[in-house]
Amino acid sequence: MEDLQNIQSRVMQAISDASDLAELDQVRVSALGKKGEVSLLMRTLGSMSPDERKKFGPRLNTLKDELNKAVLLRREALETELLNTRLASETLDVTLPPLSRPMGSIHPVSQVFAEVTAIFADMGFVTATGPDIETDFYNFTALNFPPKHPARDMHDTFFFEPKEDGTRKLLRTHTSPVQIRTLQAAARQAEKSGSELDPIRIIAPGRTYRCDSDQTHTPMFHQVEGLVIDKTTHMGHLKGCLQDFISAFFERDVSSRFRPHHFPFTEPSAEMDIGYERKGDEILIGQGEQWMEILGCGMVHPEVLRLSGVDPDIYQGFAFGVGIDRLAMLKYGIPDLRDFFACDQRWLQHYGFSPINQPNLATGLS
Numbered sequence: 001m002e003d004l005q006n007i008q009s010r011v012m013q014a015i016s017d018a019s020d021l022a023e024l025d026q027v028r029v030s031a032l033g034k035k036g037e038v039s040l041l042m043r044t045l046g047s048m049s050p051d052e053r054k055k056f057g058p059r060l061n062t063l064k065d066e067l068n069k070a071v072l073l074r075r076e077a078l079e080t081e082l083l084n085t086r087l088a089s090e091t092l093d094v095t096l097p098p099l100s101r102p103m104g105s106i107h108p109v110s111q112v113f114a115e116v117t118a119i120f121a122d123m124g125f126v127t128a129t130g131p132d133i134e135t136d137f138y139n140f141t142a143l144n145f146p147p148k149h150p151a152r153d154m155h156d157t158f159f160f161e162p163k164e165d166g167t168r169k170l171l172r173t174h175t176s177p178v179q180i181r182t183l184q185a186a187a188r189q190a191e192k193s194g195s196e197l198d199p200i201r202i203i204a205p206g207r208t209y210r211c212d213s214d215q216t217h218t219p220m221f222h223q224v225e226g227l228v229i230d231k232t233t234h235m236g237h238l239k240g241c242l243q244d245f246i247s248a249f250f251e252r253d254v255s256s257r258f259r260p261h262h263f264p265f266t267e268p269s270a271e272m273d274i275g276y277e278r279k280g281d282e283i284l285i286g287q288g289e290q291w292m293e294i295l296g297c298g299m300v301h302p303e304v305l306r307l308s309g310v311d312p313d314i315y316q317g318f319a320f321g322v323g324i325d326r327l328a329m330l331k332y333g334i335p336d337l338r339d340f341f342a343c344d345q346r347w348l349q350h351y352g353f354s355p356i357n358q359p360n361l362a363t364g365l366s
């Protein structure tokens with residue numbers, strides 16, 4: 001009996017002295033485990049006389065129960081302690097400044113697309129799109145390129161393998177095919193509803209492809225096409241519209257001139273030049289003695305209208321096409337076009353734009 005008393009106080013002490021869960025478990029195993037002190041005593045019950053067993057049995061059981069209970073309580077206490085230290089060490093100070101995270105930037109091409117779209121949207125243009133993979137018909141024939149016309153070669157077209165019937169697809173060399181798709185859709189709609197052609201005022205931004213590569217040419221580049229068709233739009237509208245566009249885009253007064261040119265899909269055709277001057281290494285767009293070609297334009301050729309099902313005796317209008325990458329290089333002083341598509345983080349950090357400021361005419365384009 002005295003031994004039991006000793007065991008009880010010793011183990012109880014060890015339990016309350018255990019400073020962590022592992023230590024507590026050691027104490028438990030050495031007393032109550034299979035080969036533990038108390039378990040071994042339990043085994044001696046079998047060899048006792050019935051009287052002794054009557055005396056010791058309940059006492060031993062009580063001891064076991066009490067030790068088990070003490071272990072359980074101590075374990076709970078230790079676990080609570082552990083949780084509290086964790087909670088204390090993991091508190092958040094919400095008054096600390098936020099961690100800075102790397103933020104991506106808007107690519108100059110995306111920026112210029114957004115700027116151009118904002119300007120033309122303000123003039124009532126909507127955005128149209130077409131596929132990058134085109135047919136010869138949309139890219140050339142419907143735009144009034146004669147079958148063996150050298151302009152087809154001039155475009156340095158990427159062709160796909162010809163199909164069995166001899167036709168072959170190609171990567172569009174310009175965004176002008178979207179003109180055709182837009183005219184056709186408008187003509188179909190007019191025919192279906194039996195009414196006049198709805199006036200067309202679209203821009204078509206997108207990727208274009210030519211087999212070409214140097215400092216100012218890449219095999220993939222970007223253009224915006226414009227198309228205005230109604231009954232009265234004339235060359236004066238074209239000039240005013242493009243003059244307004246260029247000044248809005250460069251965010252200053254830009255002098256311009258329209259020089260006669262040739263495109264199969266417009267008549268008359270022109271190239272628009274803008275004034276600039278060179279100051280050292282810099283090109284200052286706006287005024288100045290020098291002229292630089294900036295875009296192609298003209299009145300849509302009657303044959304183009306006819307081929308798309310629009311009556312050129314009733315409807316007329318203008319079209320233009322402008323290189324987006326070139327606009328970006330000029331406005332933001334970027335010297336080499338090939339860097340646009342090199343995916344160099346440092347270049348993007350330097351020439352990219354904040355994703356938070358979207359270009360608009362109210363608060364400024366750039």
Ligand code: DAH
Nearest residue numbers: 174176296297298319320321
């Ligand atoms: N498609 C021409 C090119 O890529 C650009 C162009 C010129 C488009 C005159 C037009 C236009 O719509 O009227 O070189």
